Amino acid sequence: MSGLWYTEKQTDHFGITMKIKRTLHTEQTDFQYLEMAETEEWGNMLFLDGMVMTSQKDEFVYHEMVAHVPLFTHPNPENILVVGGGDGGVIREVLKHPKVKKATLVDIDGKVIEYSKKFLPEIAGELDNERVDVRVDDGFMHIAKSENEYDVIMVDSTEPVGPAANLFTKGFYAGISKALKEDGIFVAQTDNPWFKADLIREVQRDVKEIFPITRLYTANIPTYPSGMWTFTIGSKKYDPLEVSDEQFHEIETKYYTKELHKAAFVLPKFVKDLTE
Amino acid sequence: MSGLWYTEKQTDHFGITMKIKRTLHTEQTDFQYLEMAETEEWGNMLFLDGMVMTSQKDEFVYHEMVAHVPLFTHPNPENILVVGGGDGGVIREVLKHPKVKKATLVDIDGKVIEYSKKFLPEIAGELDNERVDVRVDDGFMHIAKSENEYDVIMVDSTEPVGPAANLFTKGFYAGISKALKEDGIFVAQTDNPWFKADLIREVQRDVKEIFPITRLYTANIPTYPSGMWTFTIGSKKYDPLEVSDEQFHEIETKYYTKELHKAAFVLPKFVKDLTE
Known part of the structure; x- marks a missing residue:
């Protein structure tokens, strides 16, 4: 051994x-x-x-929680953009929603896509689905060129160092707002509150200046720092906390439930403090 | 360095x-x-x-979540027993509830108490409080000798190996039931769902046979395996999910909030499945 x-x-x-x-x-x-x-x-x-x-063992948490929270919040999510996410996990979850007509994935690094298809097939397996448009391109530039186009944008980036550094800037959130339709929603992974409290506070402040509805939710991801991951939502019209029971439909999940959809926004006090 | x-x-x-x-x-x-x-x-x-x-940095999560969930569920928690917990952190949180008249701590290992007082003073600092009775004794035997005595029992044990092995048995839960008053509640730490799913399933099954109300809740503890810790509640009368807003009073916390009190019981699907 x-x-x-x-x-x-x-x-x-x-x-x-x-x-x-x-x-x-x-x-x-x-x-x-x-x-x-x-x-x-x-x-x-x-x-x-x-x-x-x-x-392979814990990927379902991240991918389900990125995708299903905004998709069940938006009443008619037809055109979706995923920035980053070259492993294909978010796309797989997005396609569980029958209302989705098209999902565009823009990852800057084609090698991530290539090797995920090879070694993580149950994660990347839907990247060849006919509803999916995969582009190897700079997500920041793709956003900058888009206008009034997407219902939901999901930012599945790496940490705010290296190639993803400009995906944690106010300019990027402004670009996302422009790329979204008038009732659009975006979600981004925003690291953990134990080691990156300042980052979360900063993102909350920036997103609040651009989106009327700004929310933070968490999920337990054991292979990520501290085991508690946060996601920031910016929404122009729909509040993830006000989703009615009728809006949910059955999907197969291992982590997400419609009850957890709302409970995930109930934050421990020291995390809640970062949003105020 | x-x-x-x-x-x-x-x-x-x-x-x-x-x-x-x-x-x-x-x-x-x-x-x-x-x-x-x-x-x-x-x-x-x-x-x-x-x-x-x-x-010292993350202890507040465990200690607050063990203590405040059952103490805010019970309308009149006067006599409390903590089994294990020699570091004193649960006792410190218990004493934040003015209704508590007496808190007994029974830890089998006096050395844990001694060195926690020395090196973790802000955790162990309330062990000398006049409302606290510290006993170096076998918690299993203490429970076996007690009858109709406690309002709330908290099992703050180590893992189900070594000295705490018999604290995860059905016989112990039966003893706890006997040691509790007719409207008593107990809580026990019950490890994590990623690596110890079988243990959680077994404890749930055993506790359900003895207590009419059995619940599982979670908290994020970054230094514990998987970052997601579970706690099992067995209650004779009061349901932690049916606490009214008036039952809460202000206490100083860094993790627990009255909203989180209920949200902590909303489980990810794969965890919920362990309770069914």
């Missing part, structure tokens, strides 16, 4: 460590250091620049 | 690792291997048998 362990330092002084069966692929792409490995605990995993992006 | 790191293997193939400033105390007690260390990320930490028990 291999003695190989993969350690992600989530802060300078804290990390997680995972037993590796074997490395599947390693490559410096044009944008980031990409690693795929088979782990004992979490199945196959994708790492970018030394950080866990997704694992 | 020290190159010392402390690694807890939370499963055979996954763990967390923490930069250590210095080791404060190490001792094989009569019951377990006790370590206190000063960490860079989490402040001072207590480890028992190589597992994180508590840290």
